Amino acid sequence: MSGHTSSYEPTSRWGKWFDERLPIARLVHGSFVAFPTPRNLNYLWTFGGILMFCLVAQIITGIVLAMHYQPSDTAAFNSIEHIRRDVNYGWMIRNMHAVGASMFFIAVYIHIFRGLYYGSYKAPREVLWILGVIILLVMMATAFLGYTLPWGQMSFWGVTVITNLFSALDTIYQGLGTGIVEWLWGGYSVSGVTLNRFFSLHYLLPFVLTGIVILHVWALHVVGQNNPTGLELKEPSEAVPMHPYATSKDIVGLFAFLLLFAWFVFFMPDYLGHADNYNEANPLVTPPHIVPEWYFLPFYAILRAFTGSFLGIPLGSYAKLLGVIAMFAAIAILAFAPWLDTSRVRSAKYRPLFKWAFWAFAFTCVALGYLGAKPAEGVYVLWAQIFTVLYFAYFLVAMPVLGLIETPKKLPRSINEAVLGPDAAAAAAKH
């Protein structure tokens, strides 16, 4: 899995025998023990490991939940209550899975913003980055499907609203959208049939995700990790072996993250959810506010920014379709970042203007998240439209233009110089 020669030496006879037949220990040693990591990584680089932990934790808690869960419209809600009340430590498993989904997204968003700040998406890491965007999409699909399973009011109405988005395709070809929606639902409305198939897919996707994560790590180990300077590794002395250096740091990051995780699991398990989801799904009662989970809010705000008109431009019957397109484009556009960014310098640390654009973009995402939780009316719509424009401007204006007009700060000549200063770096290079 890695682009460097292996230093693995089996110590036992059996180890040698096995290594000649299936060098899996060699693969692990090369990828996770001897793998060279830049010496100057900060704690933002621990989130990859944290994400691996999240994925495994979701799969394990999910499999245990699935042993007690019943995917039918009459039994689903009751089976969750059965898990919370009667299954031994069921409350804990359930909280870990529900809170775990949110923690997974906190970690992935930090991981993505890390990449945006330090320019990790740029050559030669484009494929690595695009695999990441696909992971984000599959994660979102998994979480969306999972949120239907408790079959509460918000589950039911959330699915109804989001699946209904596809009906916007009717504006292109009459019946196309409605056809897709009915196909997804398995009927003329969201029902137990829908729940059943969503459960099946919710069980499947995490394993698809695992496969893509393996590709992601493979791609990482071919091109190597970026680092806060954005410079490539030039000297062996600029790297340290992954174990024990990076691993000892990763585990500190992971445990600090677990403190936050445990805080929510044990002390406020319902804070990240909606009270209305403790009411069983009822097709006859529409909740006053239908709000998706927090991690979808920025995209939901973009979707709803397209009302009858957008910043004064009338949209007519295309409003809904454009909203749907903008929402998906907001994620898809990430995949184009490697080519939209024209700067030769990777790290925002050395890009005085781009740094501002980055923080403005981070603020934009939080603002959109705030607006996504508000009703789509009055001044909220206007702000959502403004921030939608800013969101896309980051990719379509800031990335291409700043790279051309900005004068970057003076770059250190190497990672060693950045860490040790020029003289010591020259000395280190001699060894």
Next chain:
Amino acid sequence: MTSMTRRLVSSFAAAASAVLIVSPVLAAEGDGPEIVRQQWAFSGFRGQFDQAQLQRGFQVYKEVCAACHGLNRVNFRNLVQPGGPGFPEEAVKALAAEWPNQITDGPNDEGKMFERPARLSDPIRGPYRNEKEARAAQNGAYPPDLSLIAKARGVARNPSWWTHPFLMLGDIVKSYQEGGSDYLFALLTGYTDPPADVKVGDGMYYNKAFPGHQLAMPTPLQPDQVAYSDGTKPTVENYAKDVAAFLAWSADPTHDQRKRIGWQVMLYLLVTTALLYLGKKRIWADVKH
């Protein structure tokens, strides 16, 4: 790196204390029906249920609310378990046997369904078999099952955009999860005369905490309605508080255990994080980074 870590820790601590200081001031904003946060025995990360309060709360449920509302997700045996009201088993067995809303069981050897008294393993049934029967008896209104009501309701707040993040952080630091009970207390004590310009519908009652302010439940609690045996004053406030606490338990019967284990987990994680951090420092001691 270590100085950055130290800076991070101290700025986090500063932010957290700032949030704790300003959030009560900010919390006064908002335009929805005003729901005042109560002090509960089970509030916050150290809170545990007060057993005597849960017992009184069950008494209020049994003598007042049970006339219209069921508690179907709670079984009689739960009333015996630790972390709940913790009544003696014999007393609960007798209670179950006398519970007016019996259990439909069967079919028996003749193939017929029959009614029998409840046992410890049976749910606490309300007076109505189903929603239709409830609506028929209640002028078209439906008294919901109360087992999960404390989790199914919350307090809507509408802070201004710039106070919002501080309030959120404040709630997280204090681990505020008692919105449901705060709402129940406000609802049960919220019956007042309607303002002059409001016309209350037929069979409806005015309540300042209920969203929309009109609901079909008549004022359920009156002073001196339930005779407490432990000296607690028989006021509407006390009844409301006790029954809201009891309903918080019935929505979350593993609450006490959860927070107790939570402390052990947090302690373990804190110590381990510190040790791992020291180990990491040793390992990196000879590498400038």
